[in-house]
Amino acid sequence: MLRYKWEDAVRFWNSKKGEDRERVQTRSRQKQKFTHTAGSKSFACVAETEELLSGQKFGRLQLFDITHRKKDGFPMTTEAAEIMMQAIIVEQIAQLKAEAASREAEVQRKYEELQLQLKAEAAARETEQSRKHDALQLQL
Template sequence: MRLRYYEFINSEVSSGQKVGRLRLFEITHMKKDGSSMTSEAGEIIEKLKEKKAEYERLLRLIGLVLPRPNILDPAPSNTCLSGVKLKLKFRAEAADKEATAVAREAAAAAREAEASKKYDELQLQLQQMMQMFQQSQKPPS
């Protein structure tokens, strides 16, 4: 998995494109066949994609609502539009903060799932070792 991550980062850096959080999470939590490593990771990716779509819809809305500046009119007098701009800006910032929070929660949930999986594996190994020890302590019949 780390090799895929570094290959991705190197390809993104050489192409000059910015690496997005969602794409980075997908790369680090998806198998090569496109399926998610855990069900939690799959749910998190879906939530992040929904937030991204919502954010993109908001950006398109901003583009439709905000007027293009008129070169001949250096000081537009419509203060209502500035209020709309401000509200849309705050909503976009709030959506971005929420997406960041979801990404952080997703990363924490993925770490917790991985730790739980490792703990379960260690518990199983310990049980197997205890059984082997108990069998070695029995006198031969």
């Protein structure tokens, strides 16, 4: 850092405006519910890095999981652990709903296929009956 920039920064920190900003930032930091492990990297950069490494898109909950774990793999706080558990449950529910919808669609498809098959068989029987009837009419 250049000397004149450093001196400007020190002057700002010691000014009334700088002290006011420090108080606001301290209060904001105290209000934070969760601390993250991303450091100075933005969450967007973390997400992009993870997406490049894994080759798949990351959602908000997955990004939360990545940025709120310690190096040993444990969550930063119990609140973060609770959110991660809720995220897992929500993901499982969504997966079950998707599977149920898929099964329902398959049942509907098979039902419609069976209806078409029954209609075709009924039409074939009707045609056969009509042919037999016409043959009997010719004999009389």
